Amino acid sequence: MALAKKYHKIYKYIAVFEPDKEIGGYTVTIPELPGCISEGDTFEDALVNIKEAAELYMEVMKDKIKESSSATSPILVAPIEIKV
Numbered sequence: 782m783a784l785a786k787k788y789h790k791i792y793k794y795i796a797v798f799e800p801d802k803e804i805g806g807y808t809v810t811i812p813e814l815p816g817c818i819s820e821g822d823t824f825e826d827a828l829v830n831i832k833e834a835a836e837l838y839m840e841v842m843k844d845k846i847k848e849s850s851s852a853t854s855p856i857l858v859a860p861i862e863i864k865v
Contacts, residue, residue, distance in 0.1 A: 796831050814838050
């Protein structure tokens with residue numbers, strides 16, 4: 782018996798991690814998904830949590846989400862140093 786293949790569309794978004802200097806950990810948002818926010822005690826925890834939050838967000842909002850150019854276009858991100 783052959784199994785049917787299940788295909789998923791993959792979206793790529795930028796997640797913004799903000800360290801909380803008072804209590805530690807990170808708060809994470811995805812600017813293109815309004816209201817999609819999570820947190821974690823470590824960067825790794827925050828990353829796992831925001832992925833889960835984004836999956837749930839997409840599931841609930843799938844009929845309302847419009848594909849944005851940045852969701853499908855490649856984006857390059859690099860750290861830079863600025864001397865002041």
